[in-house]
Amino acid sequence: MSGSRPGLPRWAAIAAIAGAGVFAAVDAVLEHRAGVPWYSSIPDALVGWAFITGGVVAFRAAYVTGGVVAFRARRLDRTGTLMTAIGVIWNLDSVAFYVHALVPYAAWVGNVTAPLLAQLLLSYPSRALRSRLERVVLAALYVQVLVVGGVRDVFVNLHDYYACPCVHSFPTVHNPAVFRVLETETRIAYVVLGGALLALVFRRWQRSSGPARRALNPLWFAGLATVTALILDNVLGFVRLTPVQNNAESAVVTVIRLSVPVALLIGLVRIRQSRSAVADLVLALDRAPGPAGVRQALASALGDPGLAVCYWEPDTRSFVGADGRPADPEPPPGRAATGVSADGAPLAVLVHDSELLEQRQLLDAVVAAARLALENARLQAALVAQLEEVRASRARIVQAGLDERRRVERDLHDGAQQRLLALSLTIAMISDKLAASPGADPDLTKLADSACGEISAAIGELRELGRGLHPAVLTNEGLAAAVETLAALAPLPVTTRISPARYPPDVEATTYFVISEALANVARHARASRAEVTACGDGDRLVVEVRDDGIGGAPARGGSGLTGLADRVAALGGRLTITSPPGGGTTIRADLPCA
Amino acid sequence: MVARVFPLGRSGAGAQTGTVIATPQARPGTLVVVDDHARFREAVGERLAAAGWRIVGEAATGAAAIDLVARLTPDVVLLDVVLPDMDGFAVADRLAAAGSTSVVVLTSGHERSDFAGRVLAAPVRGFLPKEMISGPALATLLAGDQL
Numbered sequence: 001m002s003g004s005r006p007g008l009p010r011w012a013a014i015a016a017i018a019g020a021g022v023f024a025a026v027d028a029v030l031e032h033r034a035g036v037p038w039y040s041s042i043p044d045a046l047v048g049w050a051f052i053t054g055g056v057v058a059f060r061a062a063y064v065t066g067g068v069v070a071f072r073a074r075r076l077d078r079t080g081t082l083m084t085a086i087g088v089i090w091n092l093d094s095v096a097f098y099v100h101a102l103v104p105y106a107a108w109v110g111n112v113t114a115p116l117l118a119q120l121l122l123s124y125p126s127r128a129l130r131s132r133l134e135r136v137v138l139a140a141l142y143v144q145v146l147v148v149g150g151v152r153d154v155f156v157n158l159h160d161y162y163a164c165p166c167v168h169s170f171p172t173v174h175n176p177a178v179f180r181v182l183e184t185e186t187r188i189a190y191v192v193l194g195g196a197l198l199a200l201v202f203r204r205w206q207r208s209s210g211p212a213r214r215a216l217n218p219l220w221f222a223g224l225a226t227v228t229a230l231i232l233d234n235v236l237g238f239v240r241l242t243p244v245q246n247n248a249e250s251a252v253v254t255v256i257r258l259s260v261p262v263a264l265l266i267g268l269v270r271i272r273q274s275r276s277a278v279a280d281l282v283l284a285l286d287r288a289p290g291p292a293g294v295r296q297a298l299a300s301a302l303g304d305p306g307l308a309v310c311y312w313e314p315d316t317r318s319f320v321g322a323d324g325r326p327a328d329p330e331p332p333p334g335r336a337a338t339g340v341s342a343d344g345a346p347l348a349v350l351v352h353d354s355e356l357l358e359q360r361q362l363l364d365a366v367v368a369a370a371r372l373a374l375e376n377a378r379l380q381a382a383l384v385a386q387l388e389e390v391r392a393s394r395a396r397i398v399q400a401g402l403d404e405r406r407r408v409e410r411d412l413h414d415g416a417q418q419r420l421l422a423l424s425l426t427i428a429m430i431s432d433k434l435a436a437s438p439g440a441d442p443d444l445t446k447l448a449d450s451a452c453g454e455i456s457a458a459i460g461e462l463r464e465l466g467r468g469l470h471p472a473v474l475t476n477e478g479l480a481a482a483v484e485t486l487a488a489l490a491p492l493p494v495t496t497r498i499s500p501a502r503y504p505p506d507v508e509a510t511t512y513f514v515i516s517e518a519l520a521n522v523a524r525h526a527r528a529s530r531a532e533v534t535a536c537g538d539g540d541r542l543v544v545e546v547r548d549d550g551i552g553g554a555p556a557r558g559g560s561g562l563t564g565l566a567d568r569v570a571a572l573g574g575r576l577t578i579t580s581p582p583g584g585g586t587t588i589r590a591d592l593p594c595a
Numbered sequence: 596m597v598a599r600v601f602p603l604g605r606s607g608a609g610a611q612t613g614t615v616i617a618t619p620q621a622r623p624g625t626l627v628v629v630d631d632h633a634r635f636r637e638a639v640g641e642r643l644a645a646a647g648w649r650i651v652g653e654a655a656t657g658a659a660a661i662d663l664v665a666r667l668t669p670d671v672v673l674l675d676v677v678l679p680d681m682d683g684f685a686v687a688d689r690l691a692a693a694g695s696t697s698v699v700v701l702t703s704g705h706e707r708s709d710f711a712g713r714v715l716a717a718p719v720r721g722f723l724p725k726e727m728i729s730g731p732a733l734a735t736l737l738a739g740d741q742l
Contacts, residue, residue, distance in 0.1 A: 090722045130596075131617075184606075299640075385712045413677075413704055413705070414632075416703050417633070418632045418635055418704060419634065420727040421635060421638075421704055421726050422632070422634045422637070422638040422640075424726045425635075425638040425639060425641075425705065425728060426638050426641070427641075428642065428729060429641060429642045430644055432645065432729075433645075438609070455726075456726060458724055463705075463706070466655075471709070472705045472709040473705075473709040473710070473711060476682075476705075476709060476710055477710060477711040477713065481711035481712075484706050484711065485709075485711075488708070
């Protein structure tokens with residue numbers, strides 16, 4: 001899959017790589033003929049020479065090859081340019097050493113590969129440097145190499161310190177103290193800036209995740225190794241090494257430097273491999289339908305386990321998650337949102353690792369493959385959301401009904417009933433006084449007594465009304481005491497086993513009415529000799545059972561009274577079941593959550 | 596106004612006699628009525644005054660009742676169970692804890708069974724439903740017969 005960007009054509013890429021190879025081969029031959037020390041230290045057998053030369057050709061060409069390939073891959077043109085620049089400078093530089101007049105400039109320009117490598121590592125894979133600190137470290141490195149290095153290599157006589165045949169174009173300083181100061185400053189600067197670079201690259205690696213990390217890992221590890229090697233190289237510069245040690249050390253550093261383009265190529269192969277994830281995704285979507293399955297399939301295709309899918313709900317103009325609950329598509333730091341639309345209408349938003357933006361092509365392919373499944377999943381999520389809303393509103397309606405009954409009961413008790421009670425005392429007093437006065441009209445006494453009786457009856461009826469709405473004993477003393485009262489009023493023996501614990505008011509009220517209705521049914525239809533009420537709760541649930549030894553055969557829906565109660569139990573998230581085999585008694589069981 | 600202390604002369608007694616040690620008694624003495632309904636306090640006051648009780652104070656909240664009973668030490672406190680700030684059981688507990696010698700009789704518009712076994716467990720003489728409050732009923736209760 002070649003990039004479609006206008007860039008390096010295929011022939012230019014091949015020419016660049018071939019050119020680098022030929023150039024490196026020429027260089028190797030020249031080095032051998034010139035008797036460059038680290039070649040001379042190797043036995044001059046033809047096989048050894050060919051092996052070493054082949055290696056050197058590969059080394060010298062590697063950066064250019066890596067750079068060109070990266071340049072042709074999409075979105076890595078910055079990395080490709082930098083890497084190609086390093087390869088070209090390295091090659092030109094080594095050849096320039098054979099022209100004596102160029103040696104000072106070759107020494108100067110050759111060191112530019114260090115800040116170029118730093119820039120490559122800091123700008124990979126996105127093109128931008130992220131922080132001010134990164135820009136400062138990089139700028140310092142460029143200043144060090146271009147300004148300090150330039151002064152040292154061009155204006156200080158190198159011939160005094162290196163056994164190399166160089167000719168300076170300008171009058172030069174022959175002072176060993178100046179050279180030593182510049183040399184020491186350079187080594188310290190490399191160690192310090194190299195350390196800072198290590199820390200910055202490590203931080204970038206740490207902050208990446210998912211598939212990005214998998215593709216970027218090789219280059220970052222190679223980069224870290226190379227920077228570490230260059231730092232050690234400069235630290236070892238303070239130590240006197242034998243020529244053999246010195247050659248071995250520079251060979252090791254060179255091999256480590258080679259790992260950078262190799263790692264880049266491995267990373268590119270991995271990115272290409274991740275594209276086959278789309279094929280796997282199509283299969284996974286087929287196997288795992290539904291909002292949760294779609295999310296799982298997308299998460300594994302994108303290599304981002306934390307992927308969140310927020311579906312657009314056109315009715316409420318809001319986003320919902322796979323569970324139908326409201327979801328927020330606003331990405332937290334380090335994550336990014338990608339919108340998916342179908343026929344111009346918003347469909348969903350994927351909240352994913354922001355590193356995935358570097359793999360736009362993968363993201364686009366995955367989204368395209370999953371669009372139909374996402375559309376289905378959105379409809380399912382919308383359905384779940386509506387169901388959830390209906391469930392919540394049903395619970396609210398039942399709750400409001402219970403609250404209203406409680407309120408009416410309290411108003412009756414505090415208002416009309418208190419007035420009637422006061423009135424009953426007043427009339428009772430009138431009655432007392434009439435009874436105590438000898439000359440009272442007997443009709444008046446009778447009327448007062450009758451009014452007294454009427455008021456007592458009214459108070460009794462009001463009390464019954466209040467009890468039916470919401471029994472005070474339930475509010476005051478809880479389920480156990482309230483059911484005791486019910487049992488005492490029942491026309492057959494009722495045993496109760498109810499823990500004295502308190503439960504949420506709607507749970508207590510609903511279970512109380514279930515027990516009340518069930519006991520009324522026992523009395524009306526069951527022809528039972530006795531009944532038993534049990535209630536046990538464990539903090540999370542309350543389970544109540546009303547059991548009788550009657551004729552059984554009750555309708556499964558339990559008649560209109562219990563049907564209404566079954567609805568109320570269900571609205572609280574519970575279940576009401578009726579077991580009533582003919583001749584085997586009836587058991588009514590309500591199981592309610594108490595959260 | 597949540598508490599009211601009647602002038603001592605109101606029912607004709609010369610001096611406060613609330614220091615009488617509260618023992619089961621059938622003879623009317625001093626009384627404090629605690630209820631948040633003013634109209635009801637009034638009706639109870641009239642009815643029991645007619646039966647010979649001296650209503651020395653009224654309170655509409657639990658806190659006012661505790662304060663008033665501590666000051667007046669009535670023979671009997673007629674205490675509504677449902678009060679706006681705390682329930683009658685809590686008031687009775689606080690009075691008992693403070694060492695009050697006044698006899699407490701609970702009353703309510705609810706029935707005794709609406710409070711399950713709590714009446715028996717409370718430091719009170721007994722429970723009198725509101726519509727049954729009368730001189731003889733109170734006397735019977737104080738004489739030791741639970742109604």
